Amino acid sequence: MSKLYLITGPAGVGKSTVSKELAESKEKSALIEGDDIYNQVVGGYVYPWEEGNHLDTFQKICNSTIETYLEDGYDVIFNYIIEPEDLEIYKKEFKKYDIKFVVLLVDEETLLLRDKERPTDCQMHERCIELLNEFKEYNFSENNIIDTSNLKVEEIVNIINNEKRFLI
Amino acid sequence: MSKLYLITGPAGVGKSTVSKELAESKEKSALIEGDDIYNQVVGGYVYPWEEGNHLDTFQKICNSTIETYLEDGYDVIFNYIIEPEDLEIYKKEFKKYDIKFVVLLVDEETLLLRDKERPTDCQMHERCIELLNEFKEYNFSENNIIDTSNLKVEEIVNIINNEKRFLI
Numbered sequence: 082m083s084k085l086y087l088i089t090g091p092a093g094v095g096k097s098t099v100s101k102e103l104a105e106s107k108e109k110s111a112l113i114e115g116d117d118i119y120n121q122v123v124g125g126y127v128y129p130w131e132e133g134n135h136l137d138t139f140q141k142i143c144n145s146t147i148e149t150y151l152e153d154g155y156d157v158i159f160n161y162i163i164e165p166e167d168l169e170i171y172k173k174e175f176k177k178y179d180i181k182f183v184v185l186l187v188d189e190e191t192l193l194l195r196d197k198e199r200p201t202d203c204q205m206h207e208r209c210i211e212l213l214n215e216f217k218e219y220n221f222s223e224n225n226i227i228d229t230s231n232l233k234v235e236e237i238v239n240i241i242n243n244e245k246r247f248l249i
Numbered sequence: 250m251s252k253l254y255l256i257t258g259p260a261g262v263g264k265s266t267v268s269k270e271l272a273e274s275k276e277k278s279a280l281i282e283g284d285d286i287y288n289q290v291v292g293g294y295v296y297p298w299e300e301g302n303h304l305d306t307f308q309k310i311c312n313s314t315i316e317t318y319l320e321d322g323y324d325v326i327f328n329y330i331i332e333p334e335d336l337e338i339y340k341k342e343f344k345k346y347d348i349k350f351v352v353l354l355v356d357e358e359t360l361l362l363r364d365k366e367r368p369t370d371c372q373m374h375e376r377c378i379e380l381l382n383e384f385k386e387y388n389f390s391e392n393n394i395i396d397t398s399n400l401k402v403e404e405i406v407n408i409i410n411n412e413k414r415f416l417i
Contacts, residue, residue, distance in 0.1 A: 101291070104291035104292060105291055105292065106292075107291070107292035108292050108293060109292050109293035110290070110291050110292035110293070111289045111290050111291065112289055112291045113289055117285060121279045121280055121281055121314075121318075122278070122279050122323070123269070123272035123273055123275070123278050123279065123280045123326075124272060124273065124274075124275035124276050124277050124278035124323075124324070125276055125277040125278070125323075135321075137321075138317060138318065138321045138323075141317050141321075142313075142314050142317050142318075145310075145313040145314070145317065146289075146310050146313070146314065149306060149309050149310050149313065150289075150306065150310075153303075153305075153306045153309075155290070155292075155293075155306075156292070158291075
């Protein structure tokens with residue numbers, strides 16, 4: 082049966098890289114980058130953290146896209162910022178399926194190093210530390226967290242694929 | 250009421266550029282790049298023109314995404330290769346809405362010049378002429394065609410926005 086992988090964590094931690102390699106490790110998979118869907122809106126675009134954003138429309142599109150792939154037998158890797166209340170939406174919406182929820186964290190020093198390796202216009206500098214701290218405050222279960230500070234991408238993918246603790 | 254714009258034409262004609270500028274000309278719009286949705290599949294990816302492709306899953310996702318945006322009051326710009334039989338699907342699926350169907354064509358010489366301006370790994374060289382000829386053979390109505398050879402992007406967008414002949 083197809084599985085849903087929800088991959089989250091602060092900006093710069095390596096969500097996209099891990100998600101892509103996780104998707105590549107599967108026989109039949111779809112990779113959904115939440116940012117790409119959010120950015121389909123052009124005229125009337127509002128940032129997700131601002132009033133008047135289109136997170137409602139976004140959520141409907143993500144849900145129907147994920148559902149279609151799962152029904153058609155694809156493992157789905159969904160990469161986006163997921164807060165505790167969002168997690169409840171996905172648990173309810175996809176309760177028929179196995180869901181692995183993975184929070185990628187990292188120490189501050191490593192996060193700043195990874196930030197420097199990104200394209201210049203994507204670098205967040207000190208701001209990424211604030212986002213890291215916000216994520217820590219969500220108090221997600223230790224079962225769902227990977228400290229990626231000393232791990233290679235392939236090691237992270239192996240942990241996600243092999244450890245049952247991520248199931249919610 | 251929100252409108253659906255179906256933008257098609259051979260590779261290299263400038264569909265993405267026109268679609269983006271068309272989306273930017275609207276107060277509230279969503280731009281759906283068909284290729285980006287098709288390429289969400291990672292494990293088990295098959296090219297659209299090969300046997301075992303996932304065009305069925307792709308079509309379901311495109312339809313539900315377009316529908317959600319239209320219902321939520323967005324003009325939708327959908328950019329993909331659309332063949333005559335695909336057009337019937339969209340006409341039926343979105344009959345509640347105004348649909349403008351736009352086929353961008355170009356002369357061979359200009360197409361080869363535009364192809365040379367693309368990033369090296371996207372260039373198609375002589376192959377783009379074959380695709381242009383395939384498109385001409387679809388015999389779409391003259392009402393839906395724009396010869397873009399001597400037009401700037403903003404002129405093309407104005408034609409799409411102002412001429413009623415594209416409505417299907």
